[in-house]
Amino acid sequence: MTTPLFARVAIVGFGLIGSSIARCVVEYPGLAGAVTCVDRAQAVCDRVLELGLADKAGTDPALVSECDLVVLATPIGAFADLGALIGPHLREGTILTDVGSVKMSVIRDIGPHVPDGVHFIPGHPLAGTEHSGPDSGFAALFKGRWCILTPLPGTNPEALDRLTAFWAGCGSQMEVMEPAHHDRVLAITSHLPHLIAYTIVGTATDLEEQMKSEVIRFSASGFRDFTRIAASDPVMWRDIFLNNREAVLEVIQRFTEDLTALQRAIRWGEGEKLESLFTRTRAIRRSIIDAKQA
């Protein structure tokens, strides 16, 4: 039996992502010797023990003190308070990472609480489903999906290598990026699409009852794809929009200008403009298929 990458990993916040990481540790040998669950809800801790996803579980932040890898997996709005709670319990040499969808705000909120000698390496696995909670996770969630690390200047290369090996062992494709750049890229690939999906489904919820029931019946003609996205965790997404505010507002602005231009083309019957855009967007789909991301 080889020594695992980490002796004991603490997962703080045991939702879809946290519980999927724990399942990777359980199912894939060599990642970590044991898992500690830290969650503010005792019911979640009980469930995690019942599911056999950790051998220790509790609400006490001091539990992280015996772990050499600590993964923060709560909604990012809780990170400032969480940093203050766990910071004092982190021991020297521990790697501290997170799975938040925004990286600048995580650095702002966690950074000040990281003691000297602790390796803080922000991260973001681009994986998820519309389901939430410790029962919804599965080990294959990260398989073939990107995991982006956004290390700060001066990060210990050995710590970066170990964290990279951990995620690669979960099945992720690894990428390193500047945190501010990460937030701009994700604003368009993830945050704007989610905001748009929430908006269009919200627009439908405001329809009169009969129309709403027909929208549900005939949802397969396009609308349905948006409802899956718009069923994602409300608190997680509230926190993403509030914490990537500038980048999100910038892409909303671009999107709105483009939508207004299309609206005007429809109003004035400018068929050529519409056809020309709809032809250009096909090319992006082809690029995604060529990049094997489809």
Next chain:
Amino acid sequence: MTTPLFARVAIVGFGLIGSSIARCVVEYPGLAGAVTCVDRAQAVCDRVLELGLADKAGTDPALVSECDLVVLATPIGAFADLGALIGPHLREGTILTDVGSVKMSVIRDIGPHVPDGVHFIPGHPLAGTEHSGPDSGFAALFKGRWCILTPLPGTNPEALDRLTAFWAGCGSQMEVMEPAHHDRVLAITSHLPHLIAYTIVGTATDLEEQMKSEVIRFSASGFRDFTRIAASDPVMWRDIFLNNREAVLEVIQRFTEDLTALQRAIRWGEGEKLESLFTRTRAIRRSIIDAKQA
């Protein structure tokens, strides 16, 4: 061997939908004795014969004269001209239908060309993929999907029954609706989602090159779902927006108001408003799952 519902069906416009109907006739016994392909492109006619999807194929609209069911399956922008071309060749007792995504404009464009004694029953199978052309069709396309007929007042009930039986034989779930109501329902379930997807993918095509290549690489985080929709046939969709203008402009207006409200909530950090909307949209997803449309 039982007599099929129709002796010979003409399919005018042999793209994804037209060729899928032909495949149904070939694969499911009892729908029609034979298929005639009418397409303005000789290359399409040649390909259809090669694929064995019709025993007669040509560009001449007079070919419809020997058919007792005629299905118009071109983009709807061609319908006014098409009506004038085929109208004179329709024989008494023939059922004339279409597969267009807008029904009021089809009635406006085809109606005046329908000779007395021909049963004109507009229809719309809610089925499709992002692929186009005669090679992209398949018989299972309509299986379990809705097909909406929008008969005009005074429609012959026997003709309506025969057309209903034909689509049901293709696997469709049948529904009858007022044409104007159809156009309003589809504006929100289908036309707005497509317009939004085209817009967001268009916004991405305007990004600088490096950012664009990263959007493609990391598209799996939400953006990708939109690119599939935005790869739909450009001419077909141009025609839909131009021909359902009023209903589409009305839903764009509602959508824009809702997006502006969300944008404002993000700018001012109104987390409760965001969370409350994101919670309501989850309920719609559950309704869709309950309605077995997910």
